[in-house]
Amino acid sequence: MARRGPRWYFSLRSPYSWLAYRDLLDRYPDVAEEIDWLPFWEPDAATTQELAGRDITLPYVAMSREKHLYMLQDVRRLVQERGLAMAWPVDQEPVWEVSHLAYLVAEGLGRGRAFIDAAYRARWEQGKDISDPEVMAAIGRELGIDPGALAGAHTDPALRAEGIRRLELLHRDGVFGVPYFIDGFERFWGVDRLAAFAASVRSGRTGAAESLVPSLDQGHAGGCG
Template structure:
């Protein structure tokens, strides 16, 4: 069975809360997941995605829903001992931070970049679509500020980003945070505990190294270790 997947957005306050909970409450599940970015593509990225046979599933929210989210996130953050510094997004290009994330991930610093981006966005209210802010984040992590801050201008990274956007299409991701394990989908930070229970339950059924000596010989062709009582 494929690795559990956590779809997050550096824009989304609910993704920020899910990141916080995964990192502080469920670090074992965080380590088990494949972390995949979600962002609203600009016109160029959307054209590339269409050519690749994908489409971006997203519906712009109403003013009323936006105002509700401001209240809801403030409540949820307070429950976690967090405060929110709301950023002002003025004509954002979400490729700027998310393609920079791809570079950080290649350097083995992807999750550190996510943490730094969330601190900047929701902790300090900074505009993470500003290349100078991304350069600052790169500097904090010891990465190349010039390379990360101009990631959205790199055709190779645009192509890699198209692949990530196509992943959203394949998994049917319509919002974040979004969690996938096999055929099971979970949307929203309030669904995270159920996802954690599923992943931990499967982790508990995988034999440990010391258990392997007690198992019957495994034939050359077999099914994957999956759900108890079923194949992956």
């Protein structure tokens, strides 16, 4: 299998993924343009059953109360450090296919980045429920995309099949949480690893450019070893 390029797995659900998204665009815009953007989400019951039929179990574990309380404090600190405004959403009965399959619609229209921006803004800056199809419809109207196509994405059999393919992909990549960054054999997990990932991508780019320059050393293949 050919080596795949640098990539990151994001989730519209995760506050850490939202923060990584902001940092990626604000601090490493060149890297953002170079890498692949791939969605991660916790599947609903029907998708989970389909994956199980393919012998795939995603490594998602429900969050404990203690971890949730810690995350509230941690995210608040990270948001304050960045000078961001945040409205913590309340998820009553989240179905993450609603937003992430809607993303696939926007991606197919070349509006994936614009959708991610709008969805993150709706969830983390306006406190909206992105599992509500009406919120997806509103994003569609904002972006000039058919509102019904976004609102109904989670009920479209073809999109659900593509969603399963995407989840198989992250399973093969061994992704266990977000944000998750991959560059060759190097893996980085967490918003605090973004800088190292960006450095790795930039280093690889420089190395590739340097490899095009003919070497003046025409000696033996072992070099100085």
